Amino acid sequence: xxxxxxxxxxxxxxxxxxxxxxxxxxxxxxxxxxxxxxxxxxxxxxxxxxxxxxxxxxxxxxxxxxxxxxxxxxxxxxxxxxxxxxxxxxxxxxxxxxxxxxxxxxxxxxxxxxxxxxxxxxxxxxxxxxxxxxxxxxxxxxxxxxxxxxxxxxxxxxxxxxxxxxxxxxxxxxxxxxxxxxxxxxxxxxxxxxxxxxxxxxxxxxxxxxxxxxxxxxxxxxxxxxxxxxxxxxxxxxxxxxxxxxxxxxxxxxxxxxxxxxxxxxxxxxxxxxxxxxxxxxxxxxxxxxxxxxxxxxxxxxxxxxxxxxxxxxxxxxxxxxxxxxxxxxxxxxxxxxxxxxxxxxxxxxxxxxxxxxxxxxxxxxxxxxxxxxxxxxxxxxxxxxxx
Numbered sequence: 051x052x053x054x055x056x057x058x059x060x061x062x063x064x065x066x067x068x069x070x071x072x073x074x075x076x077x078x079x080x081x082x083x084x085x086x087x088x089x090x091x092x093x094x095x096x097x098x099x100x101x102x103x104x105x106x107x108x109x110x111x112x113x114x115x116x117x118x119x120x121x122x123x124x125x126x127x128x129x130x131x132x133x134x135x136x137x138x139x140x141x142x143x144x145x146x147x148x149x150x151x152x153x154x155x156x157x158x159x160x161x162x163x164x165x166x167x168x169x170x171x172x173x174x175x176x177x178x179x180x181x182x183x184x185x186x187x188x189x190x191x192x193x194x195x196x197x198x199x200x201x202x203x204x205x206x207x208x209x210x211x212x213x214x215x216x217x218x219x220x221x222x223x224x225x226x227x228x229x230x231x232x233x234x235x236x237x238x239x240x241x242x243x244x245x246x247x248x249x250x251x252x253x254x255x256x257x258x259x260x261x262x263x264x265x266x267x268x269x270x271x272x273x274x275x276x277x278x279x280x281x282x283x284x285x286x287x288x289x290x291x292x293x294x295x296x297x298x299x300x301x302x303x304x305x306x307x308x309x310x311x312x313x314x315x316x317x318x319x320x321x322x323x324x325x326x327x328x329x330x331x332x333x334x335x336x337x338x339x340x341x342x343x344x345x346x347x348x349x350x351x352x353x354x355x356x357x358x359x360x361x362x363x364x365x366x367x368x369x370x371x372x373x374x375x376x377x378x379x380x381x382x383x384x385x386x387x388x389x390x391x392x393x394x395x396x397x398x399x400x401x402x403x404x405x406x407x408x409x410x411x412x413x414x415x416x417x418x419x420x421x422x423x424x425x426x427x428x429x430x431x432x433x434x435x436x437x438x
Contacts, residue, residue, distance in 0.1 A: 053280075054200070055199070055200065056274065058196075061281045063341035063342060063345070064254060064255065066149045067338065070152065071152065075245070076089050082234055085237075089243075097254040099431075100412065101278045105429055109429055112265070114348045115348060116258060116411075119352065124417045138359075142346040142384075143380070143386065146342045147384050150180045150181050151173060151177045153335035154173035154175070156313075157328070174389075184336075185377055189378075192266070195344050199340055201337075202334070206337055206338075209331070221294070257282050271428040299315050347376040347377045347380050350373070363375045363379060
């Protein structure tokens with residue numbers, strides 16, 4: 051995989067469903083437009099520092115598997131084994147299920163509109179179809195999977211650029227009333243602020259996923275940190291500007307009651323072209339599921355290679371040169387999570403476990419600096435203590 055593929059994997063996974071779900075979570079807990087925008091900026095900078103730490107980890111330990119590989123090297127077999135099974139049973143399948151469900155919801159939006167309830171069974175069926183199609187593509191060809199990732203990443207970025215440009219034009223026309231007294235109503239409850247940050251971090255999740263395919267990246271010592279440095283700041287800029295655009299089109303009250311923020315935005319500002327928004331979000335989430343499958347199956351493959359999973363999962367298709375058994379396992383587990391009746395429950399499962407494993411991985415970075423100071427490190431980050 052090239053540097054461009056690395057950038058599109060990171061951008062494509064981060065910009066999945068979060069930017070279309072989390073604005074309501076952040077606003078409802080901050081209580082004001084001003085603090086909401088500050089939280090989005092803080093979460094972006096926080097994620098960038100963490101991503102740079104993973105850049106150091108990925109270039110010092112050029113092994114696929116991401117967090118699992120770092121646990122294995124720093125803390126030994128047992129912690130790595132436990133993380134592997136938590137990743138298999140919770141982190142990866144819930145993430146794919148969340149994004150696939152969002153795909154189904156937005157794909158049906160133009161047909162049912164805001165006045166009719168979208169049939170939940172049809173949403174889950176479309177989510178399952180999305181996972182099955184993308185699993186087949188990833189089983190057939192890594193090259194095809196990366197092309198799908200490149201294409202759908204471009205589509206989702208274009209969709210957000212449409213939102214940003216439309217919102218900024220509307221703002222420049224003098225529609226600034228939603229930014230007057232922007233800190234009015236700001237909460238002083240630390241718990242609510244923490245929940246707002248939690249929601250923002252969910253939207254930025256995915257910046258560490260390129261580390262799961264390190265062995266397939268060309269010249270990872272150069273391209274891994276470059277991909278991180280190029281992609282994460284772009285996402286921060288897009289997210290902050292997208293939220294400004296949302297607040298330009300909608301009052302805080304309208305945003306909070308909206309079933310689908312991007313759809314409401316389109317209805318208010320795009321007129322007859324409002325159908326672009328739900329289709330664009332569907333494309334965005336489709337690409338997000340592909341990125342999760344592309345990177346997630348590799349941790350199963352690496353775990354089996356280390357003897358922590360059955361040997362069959364470490365097998366690669368001779369004909370297609372893809373980790374077919376691990377992709378099939380990922381697909382089955384993701385389909386099982388589609389049976390969960392509540393997407394918020396899935397988000398809570400995903401967020402808590404993911405950020406716990408990320409924190410321990412950064413601790414592994416500190417541990418290796420102390421106990422393996424002579425290990426080759428093409429880059430060395432000075433801000434990792436701040437991230438911990």
